[in-house]
Amino acid sequence: xxxxxxxxxxxxxxNFTTQESRKVVSSYALLYVFDANxxxxxxxxxNLYCDVYGDSSYLGHPLYIGPFEDLEILNQYAxxxxxxxxxxDITMVSVSEYNAIIERESKPxxxxxxxxxxxNTIKNLDRKKGLFSKIFS
Amino acid sequence: MSLTTPVISDADAVFPGEHxxxxxxxxxxxxESKIAEYQGRRIIVPLNWSFHSETGDKYDFAYSRPETDLxxxxxxxxxxxxxxxxxxxxxxxxxxxxxxxxxxxxxxIAVNREGxxxxxxxxxxxxxxxxxxxxPRVFKAFSRYxxxxxxxxxxxxIGVGMYGIRGGALERGExxxxxxDRSPIFLDSFxxxxxxxxxxxxxxxxxxxxxxxxxxxxxxxxxxQVYLEEARTQLSSNWEGEFDISFLGADSENFFQxxxxxxxxxxYSSSILNSVSRGLLPSSVLLKNDIKKGILGRQLxxxxxxxxxxxxxxxxxYDENELGLLRPLTFFEAFxxxxxxxxxxxxxxxxxxxxxxxxxxxxxxxxxPTYIKEWSEEENCQNKCYFFHGKDLDQKYFHNMLKIxxxxxxxxxxxxxxxxxxxxxxxxxxxxxxLEVETVNFHTIIHSITLxxxxxxxxxxxxxxxxNLEQRITFWTKIFETLKIRHLPVDLEDGVELxxxxxxxxxxxxxxxxxxxxxxxxxxxxxxxxxxxxxxxxALMKVLDEANVKVQSFQNGIDIELAPEGGVSLxxxxxx
Numbered sequence: 001x002x003x004x005x006x007x008x009x010x011x012x013x014x015n016f017t018t019q020e021s022r023k024v025v026s027s028y029a030l031l032y033v034f035d036a037n038x039x040x041x042x043x044x045x046x047n048l049y050c051d052v053y054g055d056s057s058y059l060g061h062p063l064y065i066g067p068f069e070d071l072e073i074l075n076q077y078a079x080x081x082x083x084x085x086x087x088x089d090i091t092m093v094s095v096s097e098y099n100a101i102i103e104r105e106s107k108p109x110x111x112x113x114x115x116x117x118x119x120n121t122i123k124n125l126d127r128k129k130g131l132f133s134k135i136f137s
Numbered sequence: 138m139s140l141t142t143p144v145i146s147d148a149d150a151v152f153p154g155e156h157x158x159x160x161x162x163x164x165x166x167x168x169e170s171k172i173a174e175y176q177g178r179r180i181i182v183p184l185n186w187s188f189h190s191e192t193g194d195k196y197d198f199a200y201s202r203p204e205t206d207l208x209x210x211x212x213x214x215x216x217x218x219x220x221x222x223x224x225x226x227x228x229x230x231x232x233x234x235x236x237x238x239x240x241x242x243x244x245x246i247a248v249n250r251e252g253x254x255x256x257x258x259x260x261x262x263x264x265x266x267x268x269x270x271x272x273p274r275v276f277k278a279f280s281r282y283x284x285x286x287x288x289x290x291x292x293x294x295i296g297v298g299m300y301g302i303r304g305g306a307l308e309r310g311e312x313x314x315x316x317x318d319r320s321p322i323f324l325d326s327f328x329x330x331x332x333x334x335x336x337x338x339x340x341x342x343x344x345x346x347x348x349x350x351x352x353x354x355x356x357x358x359x360x361x362q363v364y365l366e367e368a369r370t371q372l373s374s375n376w377e378g379e380f381d382i383s384f385l386g387a388d389s390e391n392f393f394q395x396x397x398x399x400x401x402x403x404x405y406s407s408s409i410l411n412s413v414s415r416g417l418l419p420s421s422v423l424l425k426n427d428i429k430k431g432i433l434g435r436q437l438x439x440x441x442x443x444x445x446x447x448x449x450x451x452x453x454x455y456d457e458n459e460l461g462l463l464r465p466l467t468f469f470e471a472f473x474x475x476x477x478x479x480x481x482x483x484x485x486x487x488x489x490x491x492x493x494x495x496x497x498x499x500x501x502x503x504x505x506p507t508y509i510k511e512w513s514e515e516e517n518c519q520n521k522c523y524f525f526h527g528k529d530l531d532q533k534y535f536h537n538m539l540k541i542x543x544x545x546x547x548x549x550x551x552x553x554x555x556x557x558x559x560x561x562x563x564x565x566x567x568x569x570x571x572l573e574v575e576t577v578n579f580h581t582i583i584h585s586i587t588l589x590x591x592x593x594x595x596x597x598x599x600x601x602x603x604x605n606l607e608q609r610i611t612f613w614t615k616i617f618e619t620l621k622i623r624h625l626p627v628d629l630e631d632g633v634e635l636x637x638x639x640x641x642x643x644x645x646x647x648x649x650x651x652x653x654x655x656x657x658x659x660x661x662x663x664x665x666x667x668x669x670x671x672x673x674x675x676a677l678m679k680v681l682d683e684a685n686v687k688v689q690s691f692q693n694g695i696d697i698e699l700a701p702e703g704g705v706s707l708x709x710x711x712x713x
Contacts, residue, residue: 008393012252015346024346031251038394038401063309064251099254103246106264108396111256 005088007040008115009033009078012095016067028074029066031095035087048081075122082124093119149426153232153260155442156181157224157422160210161188165203172213177442179450180214182207183224183302186237186282193239193278198289208293222450223299225283225372227364227379228316229267230304231257231387232422236267236315242275243268245322249389252319257387258395260425267315271323271360280367287371298450299372301365301379305417306387307408312417312506313388314381316361330356380449383412386423400428406634406660409436410500413445413465413636431702435684436658439706440465440636463638463654468622469494469502471524472534480528480554483602488551489609490524496610497617498624501637518546519590520622526598527555535559539566545590547620551598563595580604580612592620623711625655625675628668632661633699642710649710652678656706659685659699667697669707678708 014029033040045065061067068074075092082090093101093115101114151163151171156179163171172180189205190196199206207223214221229236235243236255246254247267255267269275289295305314331352335341343349369376385405386395394401405424412419419441421429429437444463471485485491494502518541525538527550542548552560567574567586575585581601586593594616601612627635636656642649659665671677671694680688685703689696697705 010253014251031253032389032393034393034397036397038397038399039390095252099246099248099252102254102256102264102266107262108258108264111264111396 005035006116007033007035007082007085007087007090008093008112008119009081009090010093010095010098011068011074014061014064014066016061025067027067027069028071029061029064029068030074030077031064033065033081035085040081040085044085045081048084049077052077052080075120079122079124082122083126086127087124088127089121089123091116091119091121150261153426154421154424154429155437155446157420158182159185159232160207161185161204163204165206165209168210169213169216172219173217175217175219178219179446180219180221181224182210182221183226183230183232184286185233186226186279187233187235187239189285190239190278190282191241193242193274193281196282196285198285207289208295211295211297221297222377223297223375224302225286225299225368226304227301227361227368228303228305228314229255229270230302230315230382231255231265231267231306231384232259234263234265236265238268238270238275239278242272242278245269245272245320247315247318247323248320249313250317250319251389253389255315256392257384257423258392259423264396269318269320269322270316270364271318271320271326273326276363276367279364280371283368283371287373287375290372290375295375297375298377299375300377300450301368302418303361303379303381304384304387305381306384306391307411307417308388309390310411312381312383312412312415314357314361316357316364318357326360327353327356330359377450381417382420383408383415383417384423385409385419385421400424402428402431402433402660403632405433406436406658409440410634410636413440414500414502415504415506418446418449432658432660432684432704435682435704436634436636436656436660439656444638463640466501466637466639466653467503467521468498468624469522469524470505471502472505472529473526474506474529481599482526482528482551482554483598484526485524487602488598489601489606490613492606493610493613493617497614497626498622499627499629499635501624516544518544520547520620522547522549522620522622524549525551527552527559530555530559535562542586542591542593543588547592548594550593550595551601552595553598579615580608583616623672623674625672625709626670627655628670630665630667632659632663633665633667634658634660635667646678646710649676649678649712651711653709653711654706655709656682657686657697657699657704659701659703662701664701665699665703667699669695669697671695671709674712676710676712678710680705680707682706 009030010032011028011030013026015024016027017024030045033045049065068077078090078092097118098115101118102111105111105114151159152175153159156177158180160168160182189198197205199208211221226237229238229247236247245268247269248254257265259265303314303316305312334352343352365379385408391401391404409419421437444465447462448464471490473484523538523541523546525534525548530538538548538550570588572586572588577583581597584595601609629635638654640652642652646652655669657667677690677695683705685700686705687698688705695707699705
């Protein structure tokens with residue numbers, strides 16, 4: 001079981017359509033974002049996306065969050081999400097990394113550990129700790 | 138919080154839900170005691186391909202291991218007066234390791250359209266992955282498998298029914314079959330398919346992702362059909378039909394919840410009803426037994442085991458005169474075949490139909506997204522509504538539509554994309570039968586034609602879709618006020634699920650024409666209220682199966698308070 005303070009995000013490349021020319025462009029997107037309590041509410045992810053990038057020139061995707069031009073921008077968004085949710089870290093896992101891990105693991109605990117260890121973990125060093133955490137840290 | 142690993146009882150592992158029997162999970166020497174103890178009358182035996190062959194070449198049907206002796210299994214079931222049916226997977230399935238493919242053939246992991254490997258958490262906390270059915274070696278081995286299986290059934294004189302099953306899950310409300318694959322081996326086969334298509338039609342150009350998606354669907358359907366035909370041919374003497382199974386907990390979003398130990402019962406509850414409304418058989422075999430002990434288990438029993446499953450396995454039960462079986466109450470049959478994706482036309486969602494149904498006739502519909510429903514002349518279509526998109530119509534469908542209208546059904550035709558030939562045929566039909574066409578403009582142009590009890594309502598879908606949601610819902614509300622559909626309004630609080638079923642009146646219920654059963658389920662952790670209005674020509678007959686519930690009935694209605702995990706059913710008589 002991953003700690004509730006850790007967020008996991010699986011990202012991949014998805015086709016997005018531009019608002020004006022209706023051109024289809026392949027770009028990075030967040031496919032699934034979850035923590036120990038389950039999937040992160042889509043509204044939280046969408047609102048943050050709008051706050052950070054304003055009105056997109058792309059049509060929103062009904063299923064995924066994006067587009068992100070490159071991995072650096074995607075990671076910046078991930079860090080902002082981690083800060084907003086006051087989580088300790090966020091682990092970014094690409095589709096190909098995910099597939100390699102899932103193929104060899106047979107238990108959920110091993111899968112979660114594999115994702116955490118082999119994904120790219122971004123720490124939230126500015127995380128505010130509550131009184132309880134301060135006492136026990 | 139429990140500090141110990143929950144122990145799964147042997148019975149739960151062998152009978153994981155809805156009468157399914159996993160014969161490979163127990164020793165053949167224990168089959169008799171398990172079958173003798175089992176309370177249900179029916180035993181569904183899904184066949185485990187890899188259990189009969191590790192290589193895909195040689196098969197064991199009672200030749201070496203006694204656990205592969207399906208004849209013994211059938212004989213034992215008959216000894217204890219149980220009825221056996223076999224389910225043969227025609228796609229990879231999530232309850233078997235490697236999706237059911239023999240281990241030596243499980244070389245190409247199947248991936249979904251996001252590119253993620255299919256993965257599932259089964260009831261014993263193991264991760265199952267699916268392997269591609271697009272590998273030619275897999276198909277060859279499947280052919281050998283069904284041939285050996287067919288020979289075994291014939292040699293041993295096994296006369297019980299066999300159904301082909303296609304596995305899938307509801308992903309954000311839409312059914313996705315596990316035959317869907319985007320692995321490299323799929324893409325390789327798809328390229329060959331495209332080359333063959335281009336040889337047939339040199340002008341074929343894949344201009345955009347939508348065209349490609351349509352061709353992918355066509356290829357997928359072709360492969361699905363190839364597996365089906367092979368199985369049907371080799372097992373012809375036992376073959377009863379095939380259907381789609383929607384596995385609860387098998388969609389990707391649920392997977393990430395479940396690996397973190399989170400089960401969303403509310404979501405499963407809604408998925409059961411959504412599946413049934415789409416003609417999909419829900420299966421809970423991936424879910425742990427402890428979460429099925431409460432309201433979810435009750436819902437599965439009432440909606441699936443005692444109603445929908447029986448209807449699928451015993452079509453004769455569909456007879457109008459059958460008093461015993463409660464059939465799902467259906468007022469609407471909506472067809473959305475998308476056979477002609479190049480023609481732009483709004484779908485039922487965009488036309489606001491689902492929002493209207495959700496508000497007034499929740500779950501009282503059958504949605505047909507892919508398969509053509511065979512029209513039966515005997516089907517009673519009075520007081521039922523049938524929805525067609527003009528762009529989906531072909532000759533057969535067009536005639537079916539007119540037959541429904543002439544038999545007293547209410548037919549709605551979205552004429553956007555309707556071929557001119559059919560428009561002319563309709564005009565001729567109206568002239569020949571001296572039918573008057575009444576035309577009104579209310580959020581769109583509507584033509585209404587009446588013939589006896591039947592109504593044909595033709596409207597311009599594209600201009601209706603230009604209205605806002607409220608106007609679209611008003612459109613449907615106004616039209617339905619002119620139809621004779623008798624139903625009771627139910628006011629539900631968030632999270633409560635309901636399901637209506639219906640049966641004919643029995644001999645001691647002669648005051649009524651029909652008996653409707655309203656079942657209410659509260660899968661939430663909160664107390665919830667429900668109000669049922671009792672209108673003219675309806676009467677509350679009895680309240681049954683009360684659990685954690687308070688019911689108060691008044692002259693014009695019933696107030697119900699459901700505690701968490703609460704449930705109740707109401708039998709309501711309908712008379713004229």
